[in-house]
Amino acid sequence: MRGLRLAINYLRIGVLNEFQYRANFYIQILQTFIALATGLIGLNLVFSQTNELGGWNKSELLAVMGVFIMMGGVIRSAIQPNMERLMEEIREGNLDFALTKPADSQLLVSVREFRFWQVVDVLTGMIVMGVALSQMNRFISLWSVLGFFSAIVMGAVMIYCFWLVITSTAFWFVRVHEIANLFEGLYAAGRWPVDIYPNWLRYGLTFLVPVAFAVTVPAQALTGRLTLQTWLGALALTILLFTVARAFWKFGLRSYSGASA
Amino acid sequence: MHSVISISKLAKHYQVPEREAGLKAAAMGLIKRRYKLVKAVDEISFDIQPGEVVGFLGPNGAGKTTTLKMLSGLLHPTSGSTSVLGFEPAKRSHDYLRQITLVMGNRNQLSWDLPALDSFDLQRAIYSLPIDDFKRTRDEFIELLEVSDLVQKPVRNLSLGERMKMEIIGALLHKPRILFLDEPTLGLDVTMQKRIRSFIAEYNKRYDATVLLTSHYMADVEALCKRVVVIHHGKLLFDGDLSALVEKFSAFKTVGFTLDNHAADLSQYGDVVSVDGARVTLRVPKEKTSAVTSRLLNDLSVEDLTVEAAPIEDVIESVFAVSREAVE
Numbered sequence: 001m002r003g004l005r006l007a008i009n010y011l012r013i014g015v016l017n018e019f020q021y022r023a024n025f026y027i028q029i030l031q032t033f034i035a036l037a038t039g040l041i042g043l044n045l046v047f048s049q050t051n052e053l054g055g056w057n058k059s060e061l062l063a064v065m066g067v068f069i070m071m072g073g074v075i076r077s078a079i080q081p082n083m084e085r086l087m088e089e090i091r092e093g094n095l096d097f098a099l100t101k102p103a104d105s106q107l108l109v110s111v112r113e114f115r116f117w118q119v120v121d122v123l124t125g126m127i128v129m130g131v132a133l134s135q136m137n138r139f140i141s142l143w144s145v146l147g148f149f150s151a152i153v154m155g156a157v158m159i160y161c162f163w164l165v166i167t168s169t170a171f172w173f174v175r176v177h178e179i180a181n182l183f184e185g186l187y188a189a190g191r192w193p194v195d196i197y198p199n200w201l202r203y204g205l206t207f208l209v210p211v212a213f214a215v216t217v218p219a220q221a222l223t224g225r226l227t228l229q230t231w232l233g234a235l236a237l238t239i240l241l242f243t244v245a246r247a248f249w250k251f252g253l254r255s256y257s258g259a260s261a
Numbered sequence: 262m263h264s265v266i267s268i269s270k271l272a273k274h275y276q277v278p279e280r281e282a283g284l285k286a287a288a289m290g291l292i293k294r295r296y297k298l299v300k301a302v303d304e305i306s307f308d309i310q311p312g313e314v315v316g317f318l319g320p321n322g323a324g325k326t327t328t329l330k331m332l333s334g335l336l337h338p339t340s341g342s343t344s345v346l347g348f349e350p351a352k353r354s355h356d357y358l359r360q361i362t363l364v365m366g367n368r369n370q371l372s373w374d375l376p377a378l379d380s381f382d383l384q385r386a387i388y389s390l391p392i393d394d395f396k397r398t399r400d401e402f403i404e405l406l407e408v409s410d411l412v413q414k415p416v417r418n419l420s421l422g423e424r425m426k427m428e429i430i431g432a433l434l435h436k437p438r439i440l441f442l443d444e445p446t447l448g449l450d451v452t453m454q455k456r457i458r459s460f461i462a463e464y465n466k467r468y469d470a471t472v473l474l475t476s477h478y479m480a481d482v483e484a485l486c487k488r489v490v491v492i493h494h495g496k497l498l499f500d501g502d503l504s505a506l507v508e509k510f511s512a513f514k515t516v517g518f519t520l521d522n523h524a525a526d527l528s529q530y531g532d533v534v535s536v537d538g539a540r541v542t543l544r545v546p547k548e549k550t551s552a553v554t555s556r557l558l559n560d561l562s563v564e565d566l567t568v569e570a571a572p573i574e575d576v577i578e579s580v581f582a583v584s585r586e587a588v589e
Binding site for chain 1: 330333334335337353355356357358359361362363365368370372374375379380382383386387388389415
């Protein structure tokens with residue numbers, strides 16, 4: 001409960017902070033617009049050649065794109081900024097302040113930053129999903145709604161765990177900044193459902209970098225493809241990844257000595 | 262009285278990779294690394310009583326920061342024991358962390374783009390402080406440091422000294438019983454140093470807090486600390502009253518004069534500290550001062566002869582000089 005209050009406080013500070021930079025808001029809208037336009041053009045190009053891609057039709061793929069944009073917004077607003085700050089602090093030895101606070105250190109380093117304007121992407125993603133759903137003309141059951149939201153949460157947690165593990169390697173390697181670029185590249189693959197990729201890439205995107213769970217699985221829920229089996233698999237993997245990430249964080253912390261010690 | 266901080270044979274060793282300069286050495290380092298053992302803190306022991314303000318002195322790299330980090334739970338000691346308020350700092354229990362604070366003069370923890378007031382609110386959340394207590398303490402500190410017109414400005418618009426005041430307020434909002442202050446006045450001008458100093462003294466008095474302070478400014482130490490602990494190369498050199506330190510190590514006086522010709526060998530009169538043009542500064546053992554000055558006046562054509570007690574900086578320096586001979 002205290003953790004939640006802490007997170008809300010940081011959220012408030014993050015929002016306050018961002019309101020000082022109004023230009024960022026307009027830049028964000030422009031960025032989102034460009035990303036949306038290129039995404040739609042790509043989708044139309046594909047469907048000018050074919051009516052189906054790996055078993056997904058056009059409006060279903062539009063739903064995937066919606067989830068992709070939304071999850072991208074979640075990652076760039078709440079996950080990536082925290083992890084980048086953490087990398088920076090490990091490198092410069094400033095993590096000391098976070099570690100001398102009477103709060104769970106993992107929680108503290110995970111909630112300190114929030115890029116509010118990235119929420120534009122979250123909203124845009126939702127709108128795209130809404131359009132896709134209306135095109136599909138499907139009855140949406142309570143189960144698919146619950147499935148969708150739980151899949152989104154699990155997907156975000158998995159991406160967070162992935163980032164935390166990678167970031168924690170900074171305790172030993174100090175310079176891991178290139179990781180952020182690498183992640184962006186891999187995440188871009190989530191634009192399409194992972195079933196269209198060759199096996200090796202599909203497994204990579206499922207278990208190494210959990211993009212499949214972050215985008216494809218929630219989209220499966222939206223399009224009525226989510227099986228109980230997949231959902232349970234996602235749950236198990238979320239718990240496993242979280243346990244591993246936490247253990248790894250604590251392990252890294254033990255070897256932390258402060259850059260200027 | 263029970264001591265609040267108790268350190269016994271505390272040591273911290275590091276394995277530091279070692280290589281020579283140059284590309285070849287760097288490439289070899291990829292394959293096989295050589296390590297060197299560095300004893301940053303080498304079996305030091307001391308106790309601090311409640312309410313004491315202790316100056317923790319030593320040159321750069323003496324092990325002060327490493328010791329402070331071990332006391333605040335950031336580093337695990339290699340050996341030895343530490344006990345602060347009955348806690349083992351390395352365990353970082355929340356009950357312990359709630360009662361201490363760490364201020365580092367060269368680093369800041371306040372949000373750069375926000376007014377300090379917002380960052381203070383965050384501290385409240387982190388320490389779960391009751392709102393009334395928090396406001397009372399905050400306003401008390403703001404008044405003491407006279408910063409009521411600054412707390413609403415984004416921290417980035419403040420001067421270095423103003424920012425340090427905010428850092429200190431932020432670090433003390435939870436009213437810690439133990440303060441670890443690492444160079445809190447670093448880089449500040451004299452007036453600002455004085456303000457920070459008197460604030461620390463006031464906090465110590467009002468809340469009966471225990472303070473362990475490192476500083477390169479001897480004025481800080483003279484003003485705040487009755488007792489000093491001196492370490493060098495990780496070893497404890499001196500632990501006692503500041504006045505005793507001066508007494509013990511200030512065995513020298515500084516003799517300055519202006520010389521017409523440079524031919525003479527000055528080292529027969531004392532240690533040559535500096536030669537700046539015609540101006541010469543010598544360090545002379547206290548008991549020989551009068552003999553040396555009369556010899557100087559007889560032997561050479563000197564002008565503007567002055568004799569001064571060694572400044573406390575030099576006293577500290579001579580402590581390190583003496584110990585270096587003793588250690589090596």
